[in-house]
Amino acid sequence: MQFSSRLTIATHILLCIETFKDDYKVTSNFLAGSINTNPVIIRNILGLLSSAGIVKIKAGIGGASLAKSPDEITLLDIFKAVEKEESLFHFHENPNRQCPVGRTVHSVMDNKLDNIQSAMENEMDKITLNQLVKETKEQI
Amino acid sequence: MQFSSRLTIATHILLCIETFKDDYKVTSNFLAGSINTNPVIIRNILGLLSSAGIVKIKAGIGGASLAKSPDEITLLDIFKAVEKEESLFHFHENPNRQCPVGRTVHSVMDNKLDNIQSAMENEMDKITLNQLVKETKEQI
DNA sequence: TGAGATGTAACTATTGACATTACAACAGAT
DNA sequence: ATCTGTTGTAATGTCAATAGTTACATCTCA
Numbered sequence: 001m002q003f004s005s006r007l008t009i010a011t012h013i014l015l016c017i018e019t020f021k022d023d024y025k026v027t028s029n030f031l032a033g034s035i036n037t038n039p040v041i042i043r044n045i046l047g048l049l050s051s052a053g054i055v056k057i058k059a060g061i062g063g064a065s066l067a068k069s070p071d072e073i074t075l076l077d078i079f080k081a082v083e084k085e086e087s088l089f090h091f092h093e094n095p096n097r098q099c100p101v102g103r104t105v106h107s108v109m110d111n112k113l114d115n116i117q118s119a120m121e122n123e124m125d126k127i128t129l130n131q132l133v134k135e136t137k138e139q140i
Numbered sequence: 141m142q143f144s145s146r147l148t149i150a151t152h153i154l155l156c157i158e159t160f161k162d163d164y165k166v167t168s169n170f171l172a173g174s175i176n177t178n179p180v181i182i183r184n185i186l187g188l189l190s191s192a193g194i195v196k197i198k199a200g201i202g203g204a205s206l207a208k209s210p211d212e213i214t215l216l217d218i219f220k221a222v223e224k225e226e227s228l229f230h231f232h233e234n235p236n237r238q239c240p241v242g243r244t245v246h247s248v249m250d251n252k253l254d255n256i257q258s259a260m261e262n263e264m265d266k267i268t269l270n271q272l273v274k275e276t277k278e279q280i
Numbered sequence: 281t282g283a284g285a286t287g288t289a290a291c292t293a294t295t296g297a298c299a300t301t302a303c304a305a306c307a308g309a310t
Numbered sequence: 311a312t313c314t315g316t317t318g319t320a321a322t323g324t325c326a327a328t329a330g331t332t333a334c335a336t337c338t339c340a
Contacts, residue, residue: 001328004297005230007229011249012232012235012245038300040318057317059306059318060315060316085141088142096173096175099156101155102175108279139244145328180330181331183288187286197286198285198338
């Protein structure tokens with residue numbers, strides 16, 4: 001199992017928006033060229049980022065821009081915008097309640113699984129778009 | 141995106157093995173009854189756990205037992221046994237190297253993604269089968 | 281040798297990811 | 311007012327993974 005590439009594509013999109021905002025109109029076609037995929041894929045992900053209040057999109061004229069300051073956007077924000085599953089883990093549906101283990105396995109495991117997911121999300125929350133933009137500019 | 145239910149099924153299997161080792165022969169049919177799925181699913185997951193050196197399976201006569209002490213088995217061990225993807229994140233394959241962002245996005249993001257995965261794995265590594273067995277016995 | 285178990289192959293159904301084509305709706309320029 | 315470029319979205323196709331099921335060869339012990 002792997003996460004979809006939506007997280008890395010969305011981050012790539014936001015890096016492009018910040019990097020090229022003064023020089024180009026950042027359209028889905030422009031982004032598709034940098035990411036090397038289909039413009040419809042970009043438009044769908046841009047739509048998710050827009051619903052999450054991360055970007056603004058100009059209908060008709062075209063072009064995307066950030067809806068917040070890049071130091072207010074974390075990888076966790078982006079992740080939640082593009083991955084809609086609330087829980088990282090898929091518990092098998094119907095353990096047998098006649099069995100002592102089947103009856104208790106959920107209550108024994110659930111808080112552990114929550115902690116694991118929280119550890120991942122806390123780490124994502126530490127990383128801001130601002131950092132990523134800064135490192136990108138240093139490398140260019 | 142969610143992980144498959146193999147992690148929770150595998151953990152359920154190990155809890156059953158430890159809980160019932162003195163009273164029952166723990167076969168794939170027995171386990172399938174507690175987990176409420178098909179015995180072949182169980183046999184496949186038991187095979188993964190066996191390859192990882194976590195359980196021993198008696199061919200012919202039947203029945204599974206732990207290959208290590210339950211305090212030497214962590215959720216991370218179980219996770220790695222049943223989820224074979226090395227990387228949690230799927231990076232979009234071919235960013236455009238003509239574009240400054242496309243050229244740098246990998247080197248900017250890769251270590252962050254590694255840290256996130258490590259945070260998740262470290263949390264998994266804290267949880268031993270022993271703990272889970274203990275809590276299960278308390279709840280029964 | 282028979283009974284019960286495991287290991288696997290084969291097949292199906294369902295779902296999600298990703299890609300692509302097509303087109304209606306929109307905004308600004310001429 | 312029309313044209314151009316863009317967004318939003320529906321429809322379709324391909325591919326891979328998950329989960330379930332049947333079937334059967336193989337193994338071990340009684």
